[in-house]
Amino acid sequence: MTDPETEKPGIRRPRINPHRERIVLAHGGGGQLTADLLREVVFPRFTNEWLDVADDSALLPTDGPIAFTTDAYVVQPIEFPGGDIGRLSVCGTVNDLAVAGADPKWLSLALILEEGLAIPTLERILDSAAAAAREADVAIVCGDTKVVPRGEVDEIYVTTSGVGTLRAGRELGFRRVRPGDAVLISGTIGDHGLAVMLQRQSDRSIRSELSSDVAPLSSLVADLLDAVPGVAFLRDPTRGGLAGVVADLAEGTGCRVTLDETRIPVRKETRYAAEMLGLDPLTVANEGKVVAVVRGDEADRARTALREHPLGRDAEVIGRIGPERDGTAELVTEVGGVRIVVRPYGEELPRIC
């Protein structure tokens, strides 16, 4: 390898001083500065046999069906209690693959950076993405970096795509759901969305210990699928919250889904923050929880399997699939009333993920 400036093979002077420098437009130009940014700031954090080839495409050794997914992350602020946009972008995509019944394997990371972003900030985000990738046992194998002039993007947006391998006999989906099935959640709801919202208050009038639940769910899901082979349906309740997932479940299966409000785990801090902000935890995004539908007689086994995993300690059976064929989701409230659960109409919380 030759450094084009010194023209002596094997000599590579570092060009970027990350403690001092900010992102400039030239870092996204595809020229020498882009190559320097990748070599000095990006690649060392994600080193693996596929990325290290440093070509535009990663060549990957699959030998059977795959799952493929993508998500754009625009969360604001980019760093929040419990996580940041780097961890979020890795976990969100890992979780989409896991709930499809796939083993997450390879991710891509496409960055859109604002001119002027401090390089130490970028480094923290990338470190966090790399740590989450190690935690989830996935490799970041390809990526892209664009820089746009100041004001044309807000700090940093990340789009992560993922590929996972599918095992035979792990078919999941609406059509596998049957009347009599049980609905479980792996833990407390609303923590991510409310932690981000609290962080956004300019006056910090509500103080809280609340932090985001953002975590990779692949090992929790694998444990559940090993313990309960008859899992019918899995979904991570992100944007739209638990309400969005159960509304989809009712619509997609045509069955009635009934939740028991007293069984839905909500942290005290989350409930308090939701009340202060006028939000319903049922519609708030989670980033480290999974909703599972299993056969009714496997509900206890599923709960036990979830609770044995550190990310599922608060797992609970929260509802059931009824015999009525009306595609309605309903919530039996704490006081014994019944209300219809609809997916939230629109954006209660812009830029929550």
Next chain:
Amino acid sequence: MTDPETEKPGIRRPRINPHRERIVLAHGGGGQLTADLLREVVFPRFTNEWLDVADDSALLPTDGPIAFTTDAYVVQPIEFPGGDIGRLSVCGTVNDLAVAGADPKWLSLALILEEGLAIPTLERILDSAAAAAREADVAIVCGDTKVVPRGEVDEIYVTTSGVGTLRAGRELGFRRVRPGDAVLISGTIGDHGLAVMLQRQSDRSIRSELSSDVAPLSSLVADLLDAVPGVAFLRDPTRGGLAGVVADLAEGTGCRVTLDETRIPVRKETRYAAEMLGLDPLTVANEGKVVAVVRGDEADRARTALREHPLGRDAEVIGRIGPERDGTAELVTEVGGVRIVVRPYGEELPRIC
């Protein structure tokens, strides 16, 4: 399927009036309005067996190694002579897969939309992406839509990832390049970058018929690989232009690469526009061209194969790999001088792709 508003199964009132409406934050909230936007504006344009499942992950029937790539597109203006951000985002990702020797198959499309974007504009971009996908014979199988408040993104950014299948015996790369090999380009250089730059001039002082070359190269590359099985290396000269690719080629192989300026095809309009704007076509982005390295004695066959394809009519042999082991790229100029070709230092043209 049940409409949660009417609560009558099978009845779906259209909710979006695309001729009147603009994107609002709620279209990105993961709730009812997001579902409406997907159902009425997005899905009908890309219908295929994988997307129509409408789950977060697409389940795909590979049975061997794959190539995986991603690119973020932030081009400004989003519509330009010869293309738009929709066509660009599909072609760019298809081309990255094609030059890796893969057959492009499946794409994901992640949109970050600015609040207030006119829905007819979004529809034109999506129509264009769908047309490019048909042209390239790929399916858009999954996606994501986020909306951010006005001013926090500029109209629309698209991140496209792609998966292609690899055929045995199609190994390409720096290490397959040998002294004596010939370097080819499939057509004229600089057209994309200069067409976009001309479109950006507020005063339109330079008038031109120039249009972007943005096109999917997969069938051109397939024809070349069929005709010339010994192709050593392929790359699409996007950001950084032809200069960036030959500098990479010299550095990556450790060989000397010599280009003959008189053989490099440049349109008259492109040369004129480059002179007016003070740019070197060698460093300007292309979006429908491929650089190929083949054995010296296969150069004519490769040129013929390229020229028989509509996208390769102006293909030319433009250089060779020399015996010198100095990793230098050089250009023999029209007047017989020699200059070193380095990758451009940074961003000559922000937001060109």
